[in-house]
Amino acid sequence: MDKSTYYITTPIFYPNDRLHIGHAYSATVTDTLARYKRLRGFDVRFLTGTDENAQKVQRKAQEAGKETLQFVDEIVASIQSLWRRLGISYDDYIRTTEPRHQEIVQKIFTKLQDQGDIYLGEYEGWYCTPDESYWTERQLVDGKCPDCGREVERVREKSYFFRMSRYADRLIAHYQEHPEFIVPESRKNEMLQNFLLPGLEDLCVSRAAAGWGIEVPGDPQRVIYVWLDALTNYITALGYLSGDSAREALMARYWPADVHMMAKEIVRFHAIYWPIILMALDLPLPKQVVGHGWLLMKDGKMSKSKGNVVDPNLLIDRYSADALRYFLLRDIAFGQDGVFTLESMMERLNYDLANDLGNLLHRTLSMVERFCGGQVPAPGPHTDVEERFSTLIVDAVTQVELALDRYDFSGALAAIWTIVRRGNQYIDEMAPWALNKAGQTERLGAVLYNTLDVMRIVGILLEPFMPHTPARIFAQLGLDVSVADRRSAELSWAAAREMGRLPSGQATQKVEPLFMRLDVEKEIAELEALLAGEVGKGEVGKGEAKSAPPAKSLEVAAAESPKAEPEGVTTLIGIEDFAKVELRVARVIEAQKIEKADKLLKLQLDLGYERRQVVSGIAKFYTPEELAGQLVILVANLKPVKLRGEASHGMILAASVGDQLRLATVAGDIELGAVVK
């Protein structure tokens, strides 16, 4: 009989830096599902990996003075080590630099090109020459390279494009036929309203080659760009088109994927580009694309430039992988952003793990030692109390199952903890110490047996969430956890519903408490010191503040960046470069808001010798009324463009920092049209 398969993936991570706790969260939730499905008897395939072909990776390597591949190897080793330590039970780890991936990506490219899905067109955008990197209009920061802050130039060159629009209708239909395709559902509307319904643009899938990346077949001048390369990992890892029958069998067995798990910012690529690529390849679509929220710090999104990145290794060293996993899974409402604070982590570890769970096992074992000679006593008949306990357990197990089906990890753990709490209550109500005094040894034994048995059940239920703790619990209950076929016996998932499956007579082991209680204040003080040290070690530079949120408040921003160095200091230019820019004094005759644009104002300017219209993005800072009559400085020889349908002949100067902006003007009266230099 064939088992049902379950193919689950994490995104492939960028190896240009060490991973942080947000990545650990992605991996942990995926792993929890994989472990759960295995326990439930599924034939699980769990894939993770790294996205290594970006030019940014090559650049980082150069900065570090290393061969690119060697540089990447080192980072991949650190990622794999982290996953090992966190108990991430992946079945395969794909690196996009491996031949098994690169060769197939080329085959896919050729196939799509032959079908006419990929065509040679013209790319137009911004290029940072020293960085050899391309940017779209909106990636630019103040019109400069977001990475290095240097000038970028407008380029226009041949490039390959994927005809996305061809498949848009089919994708929309797929969304309708499969309402569960995108989780949470709210993202689906975003995809439709923002991208699909307005019309999909063709996706640029190549870049100029620079000695790193996957060459476009038959065109060594270019490499395959990002998404076509990255997304296809999910099938190249299954041997798609490999021509090797053993490997292609994986494809037949596991595709389509059951779940692609990821953080919310890349749902778009998985819910639009990826299905379309698959349609073009005539492959079935994944069953579900699941986007979880972000782990935020108290001061907003984690980013290196803020210096608030938490290294999961540090937390594992100090508290164990299970403790970290428990905290992440329990404290964060899946799908929503969660705030990481050391305080909340300490509280979870103390209250839930040390006090409730750890202490329950510990107090029980010490009574078994004291009253029963350290042997698991005989069960004894159930009374009403045990019947009710049994019902509570069956209900809780059902809740755990339902919660996991909807990715509610926190709810699942909360359900398990109702059992733990009931266990502590049970001991208090039964008062084994009183039974001992009264000489009711049989009942005493039965009560302790039941409590141990409950620990067996809790141990089983915790297996998806915590890879190490359950085995420690079982060992303390005197069970042989090395038995291979234990799944059919008292430790199977099904046995979590049944009280009384714990064997008796064997010796218990009283060892170290499962989780130590922490001195919260002391821990936080020490951790903060350690984290500060980590940040100090970090590299200088802006890192990947790719979508750093607009500074929440200036106070915060200021407090966080003591560096006095102004942003965007660039290379020196000659006077002849500056002379190209024609700056003139102008007076604002009138200004008006532009409909449907909240940053734009349309200004009529008087230059003395002529009048012209300029569109400026200052609506957030100036009202039309206060602008009228103002003297401003205009870049008068800028190529005209249209913005929101309005022609703009030039640009007015303003100084800005963070979310502050002030218009530049001249200090006193001067004739309109005067040249500024």
Place this chain on the structure above:
RNA sequence: GGCGGAGUAGCUCAGCUGGUUAGAGCAUACGGUUCAUACCCGUAGGGUCGGGGGUUCGAGUCCCUCCUCCGCUACCA
């Protein structure tokens, strides 16, 4: 501007397809217990469920509208 999310006890959050006195944990106050990692158990106080309308026998839960915060997206020549 478009789309989406959030706004529930002091704090962090649950409340699925509308149904008896709105829940949990933490915090606070009081009490119990001693087996245990000064743990555990119990009781209590505390919420006009962002504001305002509406549908309904009945709404935190559906509809409209407004406010605040957040995200995505277009627009800062």
